[in-house]
Amino acid sequence: KNEVEQSPQNLTAQEGEFITINCSYSVGISALHWLQQHPGGGIVSLFMLSSGKKKHGRLIATINIQEKHSSLHITASHPRDSAVYICAVRTYLRHTGNQFYFGTGTSLTVIP
Amino acid sequence: EAQVTQNPRYLITVTGKKLTVTCSQNMNHEYMSWYRQDPGLGLRQIYYSMNVEVTDKGDVPEGYKVSRKEKRNFPLILESPSPNQTSLYFCASSSRLAGGTYNEQFFGPGTRLTVL
Numbered sequence: 639k640n641e642v643e644q645s646p647q648n649l650t651a652q653e654g655e656f657i658t659i660n661c662s663y664s665v666g667i668s669a670l671h672w673l674q675q676h677p678g679g680g681i682v683s684l685f686m687l688s689s690g691k692k693k694h695g696r697l698i699a700t701i702n703i704q705e706k707h708s709s710l711h712i713t714a715s716h717p718r719d720s721a722v723y724i725c726a727v728r729t730y731l732r733h734t735g736n737q738f739y740f741g742t743g744t745s746l747t748v749i750p
Numbered sequence: 751e752a753q754v755t756q757n758p759r760y761l762i763t764v765t766g767k768k769l770t771v772t773c774s775q776n777m778n779h780e781y782m783s784w785y786r787q788d789p790g791l792g793l794r795q796i797y798y799s800m801n802v803e804v805t806d807k808g809d810v811p812e813g814y815k816v817s818r819k820e821k822r823n824f825p826l827i828l829e830s831p832s833p834n835q836t837s838l839y840f841c842a843s844s845s846r847l848a849g850g851t852y853n854e855q856f857f858g859p860g861t862r863l864t865v866l
Contacts, residue, residue, distance in 0.1 A: 668851050681840060683854040724793065728852065736781065736800055736852065737808055742792035 641665045644725050644741035651748050657712040659744045661725030664706065668730035672699050672710050675722040675743070684710070684723075715748045722746070752777045754858035756841050762864045763831060771826045771861050773841030780846040782824040783808070783855070784816065786837040793840070799824055800846075831865040838862050 643662045651657050663670070672684040685692050685699040687708065692699050696715075701708040712719055725741040754775045763769055775782065783798035785808075795808030799818040813835055815827040824843075828835060839862075842855040 671854065673857075679838065679860045681842075681857040681860075683856070686854045688851075726793070730851070736798060737806075738783065738785075738793075738795045738798075739809070740785075740793040740795075742790070 641739040642725055642727055642741040644744050646744060647742070649744055649746045651715050651746070653716060653748055653750050655715050655748075657715050657719075657746065657748075659710045659723050659725075659746070661708045661710070661741055662706060663708075663725075663727045663739070665727060665729050665739065667727040668736075669728045670701055670708050671726040671728065672708075673724040673726060675724060677721075681724075712746075715746075717748045717750050720746055720748050752856070754841055754843055754856050756839075756858040756861050758861060759859060760862050762866065764866050765832055766830050769828050769831060769863075771828075771839060771841075771863070773824045773826065773858060774822050775824075775843040775856070776822065777843065777845065777856065778821065779843035779856075780821070781844045781852045781855075782818065783842050784814070784824070784826045785840045785842065786810065786835075787840065787860075788837050796826070796839075831863075833865050836863060836865045 645660050669688045671686050675681045687701040696713045698711040722743040722745050724743045729737050757772045780801045784796040785793045787793045794810045797816040799805045841858040844855045845853045
């Protein structure tokens with residue numbers, strides 16, 4: 639069972655390109671999270687969304703609750719954006735409580 | 751500095767030897783959670799706690815125990831480790847928001863466990 643699906647699994651881009659990573663989920667959620675994991679393993683939270691759109695610098699995250707889909711966009715990509723990007727959903731259902739489910743991640747490499 | 755700490759960062763052990771990985775946060779967060787990360791499978795939730803003395807199973811709780819006696823600490827216990835528990839483990843915490851939802855998670859640096 640895959641509650642969260644991400645695409646693509648791997649992505650290589652030239653510096654300056656516009657990048658989109660997609661996430662679809664199949665469970666009821668209270669929030670969707672985008673995480674970033676750099677080589678070396680540390681995980682950082684980029685966004686938490688329950689509706690609409692959020693923007694931090696060159697990163698934009700959107701969510702469509704009806705379609706159960708979210709996208710993470712990176713504008714003017716830079717080699718320092720090279721990392722694994724992980725989509726996660728927090729459920730809030732009576733039988734699952736506050737459980738998290740994760741996509742398997744998108745490995746992004748930005749070439750100078 | 752606001753942080754989540756885990757100890758040890760690296761551990762090699764043998765099958766059946768009980769071990770504890772500690773997790774501590776200094777942000778007074780209500781929610782704490784343990785995850786394991788494996789190649790091809792991604793992150794999976796082991797156990798979580800919504801507050802002191804309240805713990806719940808995640809997706810893969812078999813072979814693990816947790817306790818939440820204090821708000822800041824959430825240790826992960828492997829009573830009898832087996833090789834299939836070799837993995838990268840992360841602890842995380844988040845604060846409770848008005849309305850009963852929770853904020854973004856802060857992650858610890860990870861503990862790489864090898865069970866021989």
